[in-house]
Amino acid sequence: MYKLKLMFEWGGGTIWCANDAARKKYDVGPVEERLSLSKEILDDLQLLTELHDGALNWNYPPDPSPWTKQQFESFEEKAIKMLEKVKVELGHEYDVQYDTLG
Numbered sequence: 221m222y223k224l225k226l227m228f229e230w231g232g233g234t235i236w237c238a239n240d241a242a243r244k245k246y247d248v249g250p251v252e253e254r255l256s257l258s259k260e261i262l263d264d265l266q267l268l269t270e271l272h273d274g275a276l277n278w279n280y281p282p283d284p285s286p287w288t289k290q291q292f293e294s295f296e297e298k299a300i301k302m303l304e305k306v307k308v309e310l311g312h313e314y315d316v317q318y319d320t321l322g
Contacts, residue, residue: 224251224310226303227319228272234265235306238317257309261302268302271295275321296320 223239233250237243246254252265272295277283285292303318310316 222246222314224255224314224316225319226299226306226316228269228299228321230273230276232269234269235316238315255310257306261305261309264302264305268295268298271298272321292321 221239222242222245223237224242225236225238226234227236228234229250233252235250235252235255237246237248237251242251252262257265275285275287275292275295277286287295299318299320303316307314307316
């Protein structure tokens, strides 16, 4: 079984290998472009990445996030829905987990 993580990184990258089998097949770094995901899913992942990047104060990253609690909760809901879509699209050979923000 290939284990993957849905995990948003600042500036890009959304799906990462989480076990040796996945790393052997897909290598390291973000792998969403190497998976058999539809253009719709890839586009939605890109939109979530852009949304996620709004949670960081890019002028001074150590400062608290400009997001409200409601914005974090909204993002988490969207990410969990995306996780379910990715799981369905990849199928039973993949175990995909979500690393929540903070």
